[in-house]
Amino acid sequence: MSYPSERLAHWLTLDSVTGIGPVTAARLLEQVEGDIQALFDRDDGQLRLMGLSPEQIRQLRWPTPAVANGVEWANQQGNYLLPLDHPAYPPLLAAIPAAPLLLYCRGDLSALGLPQLAMVGTRHPTYAGKDNAARLSAELVAGGLAITSGLALGIDGVCHQQALVAGGITLAVLGSGLDCIYPKRHQGLAATMLEQGGLLISELVPDKGPLAEHFPRRNRIISGLSLGTLVVEATEQSGSLITARYALEQGREVFAVPGAPQNEQAIGCNRLIQQGAKLVLNAADIMEELPMLTGWKCQTHPELKQQHNRELPYAALLDNVGYETTSVDTVAERAQLPVDVVLGRLVELELAGAVIAVAGGYVRTRGVNHV
Structure with a gap:
């Protein structure tokens, strides 16, 4: 999708001016009905009346090398540089307060x-x-x-x-x-x-x-x-x-x-x-x-078939393991069993796919439910 390089350079220039961010830029562009060219066509006196300082006006008139670099970047394969008035600029994003003046994009636009x-x-x-x-x-x-x-x-x-x-x-x-x-x-x-x-x-x-x-x-x-x-x-x-x-x-x-x-x-x-x-x-x-x-129907992605606790070894012990990390000491305390016994049984539950070892303890897997 072609976009005039000269117009793109205007956007890059505006974006590079000290003290002009998305909010200030939006205020300036509102005064020229969003037309970036009209902003640059204003004389210095008009720009001062719009609230720009002498230094900001100077930066508008004399772009830095970064502007040419930006245009060059946009011309490289797979790169896209979208100013706010570009046809491909997303309407949802353009509608927010302080929308970005420029979107640098790489990939499939x-x-x-x-x-x-x-x-x-x-x-x-x-x-x-x-x-x-x-x-x-x-x-x-x-x-x-x-x-x-x-x-x-x-x-x-x-x-x-x-x-x-x-x-x-x-x-x-x-x-x-x-x-x-x-x-x-x-x-x-x-x-x-x-x-x-x-x-x-x-x-x-x-x-x-x-x-x-x-x-x-x-x-x-x-x-x-x-x-x-x-x-x-x-x-x-x-x-x-x-x-x-x-x-x-x-x-x-x-x-x-x-x-x-x-x-x-x-x-x-x-x-x-x-x-x-x-x-x-x-x-x-x-x-x-x-x-x-609204026409979408819920699709469950492939899962292991749910198992009831009664089908698993040490089902009573499993009830003491949560879906957040549960320490071995906590499982042992809840189950009122020695830690070494709990460790052995948790290993068997892990082999059965009922729990997963993580840093700090174990968690119950989602494919396992209560009776």
């Missing part, structure tokens, strides 16, 4: 046009959190949604990975430039996303490294691209709650997966539900809130 759901959560998930993220991501992909997240460690990464495993499309919004993938551990994941038709997105110049202040700004883009935001697991101070707040401010749906009160990683989700977020147990809970997808 058609992914931007797919209905998207944001999935976010803690960087330190429990087994249950990772399990819920993987299950819901696969179900939502089966319902025709693309999964949008932030490529972070933890829940974000699980959601991206499971969307790919399920044969779906996933988009990542970075808190760094596209040439500085962060975290480095997810460079391979990012490459796989591109191979399978996904898209990497940033409002930062490609060589910009990750900084703490970039990530809250990045979160408004994640929610802004999406029909709704699902928080899978989050502490009370989690950055994921910033994404949920942005979604509310943008008039989008907010969903949350509940967790046990004892699970610190789920307190943020439980608070969101108290405040009105929709409680989510499966993808159907989300899909029924999205009118454009």
